[in-house]
Amino acid sequence: xxxxxxxxxxxxxxxxxxxxxxxxxxxxxxxxxxxxxxxxxxxxxxxxxxxxxxxxxxxxxxxxxxxxxxxxxxxxxxxxxxxxxxxxxxx
Amino acid sequence: xxxxxxxxxxxxxxxxxxxxxxxxxxxxxxxxxxxxxxxxxxxxxxxxxxxxxxxxxxxxxxxxxxxxxxxxxxxxxxxxxxxxxxxxxxxxxxxxxxxxxxxxxxxxxxxxxxxxxxxxxxxxxxxxxxxxxxxxxxxxxxxxxxxxxxxxxxxxxxxxxxxxxxxxxxxxxxxxxxxxxxxxxxxxxxxxxxxxxxxxxxxxxxxxxxxxxxxxxxxxxxxxxxxxxxxxxxxxxxxxxxxxxxxxxxxxxxxxxxxxxxxxxxxxxxxxxxxxxxxxxxxxxxxxxxxxxxxxxxxxxxxxxxxxxxxxxxxxxxxxxxxxxxxxxxxxxxxxxxxxxxxxxxxxxxxxxxxxxxxxxxxxxxxxxxxxxxxxxxxxxxxxxxxxxxxxxxxxxxxxxxxxxxxxxxxxxxxxxxxxxxxxxxxxxxxxxxxxxxxxxxxxxxxxxx
Numbered sequence: 001x002x003x004x005x006x007x008x009x010x011x012x013x014x015x016x017x018x019x020x021x022x023x024x025x026x027x028x029x030x031x032x033x034x035x036x037x038x039x040x041x042x043x044x045x046x047x048x049x050x051x052x053x054x055x056x057x058x059x060x061x062x063x064x065x066x067x068x069x070x071x072x073x074x075x076x077x078x079x080x081x082x083x084x085x086x087x088x089x090x091x
Numbered sequence: 092x093x094x095x096x097x098x099x100x101x102x103x104x105x106x107x108x109x110x111x112x113x114x115x116x117x118x119x120x121x122x123x124x125x126x127x128x129x130x131x132x133x134x135x136x137x138x139x140x141x142x143x144x145x146x147x148x149x150x151x152x153x154x155x156x157x158x159x160x161x162x163x164x165x166x167x168x169x170x171x172x173x174x175x176x177x178x179x180x181x182x183x184x185x186x187x188x189x190x191x192x193x194x195x196x197x198x199x200x201x202x203x204x205x206x207x208x209x210x211x212x213x214x215x216x217x218x219x220x221x222x223x224x225x226x227x228x229x230x231x232x233x234x235x236x237x238x239x240x241x242x243x244x245x246x247x248x249x250x251x252x253x254x255x256x257x258x259x260x261x262x263x264x265x266x267x268x269x270x271x272x273x274x275x276x277x278x279x280x281x282x283x284x285x286x287x288x289x290x291x292x293x294x295x296x297x298x299x300x301x302x303x304x305x306x307x308x309x310x311x312x313x314x315x316x317x318x319x320x321x322x323x324x325x326x327x328x329x330x331x332x333x334x335x336x337x338x339x340x341x342x343x344x345x346x347x348x349x350x351x352x353x354x355x356x357x358x359x360x361x362x363x364x365x366x367x368x369x370x371x372x373x374x375x376x377x378x379x380x381x382x383x384x385x386x387x388x389x390x391x392x393x394x395x396x397x398x399x400x401x402x403x404x405x406x407x408x409x410x411x412x413x414x415x416x417x418x419x420x421x422x423x424x425x426x427x428x429x430x431x432x433x434x435x436x437x438x439x440x441x442x443x444x445x446x447x448x449x450x451x452x453x454x455x456x457x458x459x460x461x462x463x464x465x466x467x468x469x470x471x472x473x474x475x476x477x478x479x480x481x482x483x484x485x486x487x488x489x490x491x492x493x494x495x496x497x498x499x500x501x502x503x504x505x506x507x508x509x510x511x512x513x514x515x516x517x518x519x520x521x522x523x524x525x526x527x528x529x530x531x532x533x534x535x536x537x538x539x540x541x
Contacts, residue, residue, distance in 0.1 A: 009315045010146030019315060045150065055407060056132070056150045058424065060308060063301075065424065067410050085311045086144040087152070087426035088253070088324045 001026055003076050005035070006083040011046075014039040028059060028072045031082060046084070056087045123188045124161045128153040128328050131430075139186070141245050141320060143327040152426065153328045155186040163376040168347060171378075178233055178336040184372055185336075186329045191240045192269050195225040196232040197336050201344035201492070207460040207473075211480045215490040217350070218457070219341055221497070222465050226264045227288065228498035229257035229419075229466075230362065234333035235265050238322035241329040247320035248272055253310035254323075255303050255358070255419045256285030257497050262322055263292035274319070276306050281418060284501040302413055304424045334362045338369020341492055342379050349384050351489035354476045356468045356496055357388040357397050357442065358420035360427030366494070367434050387440040387484070388431055389475035391415035391467070395444035397428040402442075406432060416447045416505050417467035419497055441484045445474040451509045453477065454499060464499035472496075 003025050007015050015021055023038065025031035032051075036043035047053055052072070059066045060083040066074045076082070128137040132151025145151045162183045174180030178197030185191075200220045208216035221230040235258065242250050249272040252262045259275040266273035273294035277286070278301060289296055299306045307323075314321045322330045342349060349370060355363050367386060373379045390398040393415025396408050408428040413421035425431075435442050445453070450467055453474030458464050465473070476493050479485045499506070514526040 006312060006315075008311065010142075010144060010150075012315075045146075045148075048149075054150050055429070056144065056152065056426070058308070063305060063308070065304070065410055068412075083308060083312065085308050086150050087424070088143065088307055088311060088321075088327060 001076065001078050003031060004079075004081045005031065006081065008084055008086055010086070011042060011084065014042040014045075025076055027076055028061075028066055028074045028082070031076065032072070058085045058087060059083070060085065123186065124165070124183050125155050125157050125186045127156050129156045130154075141242075141247070141325040143325050155328050155332055157184070157372075159372075159375055162372075166376060166378070168343075168378060171343065178236060178333065181336055181339050184332075184339065184369075185237055186332050187237065187240045188244050192236055192243070192265060194232070194236060194265055194268050196236045197224065198340060199224050201341060202461060202463065204461050204493075207457065210456070210460055211477055213480060213485070213487050213489075213491060215488075217341075217345070217490070217492045218461060218463060219337065219492055219494045220463055221337070222463065222469065222495050222499065226268070227257070227260040228501065229261065230334065230337060230494075230496040231257045231261040232265070233336050234258075234330045235261040235322055237333035238320075238326045238330035239265050239269055239271065242320035242322070242326055243269060243271070245320065245326075247318075249274065249317075249319045250322060251275060251310070251313070251317075251319045252322045252324075253277075253303070253307045255421060256281050256289075256501070257419055258323065259289040259294075259296070260285060260501075263289045263294040263296075266294065267292040276310050276313075278303055278306055278418075282502045282504055284503065288501060303418075303422055304410070304413075307424075331361045331365055334365035335369035335372065337362070337494060338366040339373060341366075342370065342373050345490070345492075347379055349379055349382055350492045351383075352385040352387065352440070352485055352491040353494065354387045354389060354472055354479070354485075354491065355494040356420050356472050357390050357425070357428075357431055358422045358468075359425045360388075360397060360429075360431035362494075362496070363388055363431045364427050364434060367438075384438060385440040385489075386434045386438045387475070387479055388435055388442040389472045390442065390444040391417035391420060391450060391471050392444040392446050393417070394421040394423055396423060397425055397431055398442045398444040400428065401432050401435060415450075415467075417450055417471050419466060419468045419502075420471060441479055441482075443475045443478055443482075445471060445478060449474040449478075451506055454506055455510065457495070458499070463495060465495045466497040466499050466502040467505050468497050469495040469499070470505075 023034040025034045127139045130145035130151045131154045133149045135148045176198045179191050202218040204216045204218045224232045251274045253276045276297045279298040314324045374381045394413035396411045410424040413423045450470040454470035457473045516522040516526045
């Protein structure tokens, strides 16, 4: 279950400046754990102390906001692309 | 690369260091009154570079930190009144160091709307008309003037934005004036007026097959890859400060006093929060006497995530997929929505949504009563103003200001099938006479003009 994850610039300090990484996971929660396993410390930036994604972060699976899917329980399939995008102002 | 310049007449050196990552840092904040950036959520401090989120702690939005003692020592009502008739009369409250890009933005009319007030049953109503803002007829000229001034100071040569239309117009126009390269992104279904009103300045225009939230996501990824200054992404802390001037101007134009109630459109929620910040700052430095001001927000039902959260008593936003004619405020995932809800709650205001039909009626009502032709966002504001009065949520005796943020000539499609048509006649008196009789018959049931 290879998942491609797009890492925003502020988090690339954890990923050795890699903007895109490939991980094995079957859900968003699993993906967050996999990220932490490979890049220790990154989960604390992404999630609060209860393990919930921070409210100013948006996650997308193949361009769909996970809040329109199943939030952190969203199931991932082989080849899915997950984007991590900090919230931005309007236009 | 190390760029050395001089920020002001005192020849204070301004050092803008641009590392190979493309993220410039400012070493010296010379004449400015701002001291850096700070996370709005956790307070973590940052240098005043090109960044917009709390990347070290919580990903909250960053905001500019000012030295209000310095501002207080430099500014008075008299110094402001002696300044240019643009947003730069308030430059001590804006996050720039040197000479601003001044294209005449701001100081738009505050119109006493007596006819509309009478129609609605209000005693004191004003329209803040940014539909005639310069150079591109929307409030976005305020935020872009600030953002591009800061972009230039930070060493960017290419600027960009994700836009629902008005921001694209403004970024392209002011970038042209400043001689900056420009690439802007819009949803591909925007109104023709907003597309042409961007292309005329000859930027690179990307029409993305998706809604605004998808455009924004793409731009965040582009911003990660290209070393550009995105006004609403990595320049967001500076950009958003420009909206404060809508607060300052209303205070000054009311004769250095605060209104009782304001109504403004809500898209991302940023404008709403910055009007409040503008009021608070003038109170803080002693330019206006403190008093309560109620803040009410307007959304279109087809994209009303903030109104829905407000109605449900939630302090968090559940994103929606937009489906409304009010494209300029169709942001389904509003970043500043929680802050807007907080302000409405704390001030005793309200947040309401109206249908597309009510929005068109709002556009027509403002035009017919006050001679102001606004776009759909303004129609939303007027329709919500009307609704809140009818619901008893605006006291008729309050001095109320409705913010009109854009010009109707950009979105004529929205009202094309909802207004009258011309009488086509022959160049003969008899033909006119016949048409005039017909026009009077069709207007017969209408109420006489007040």
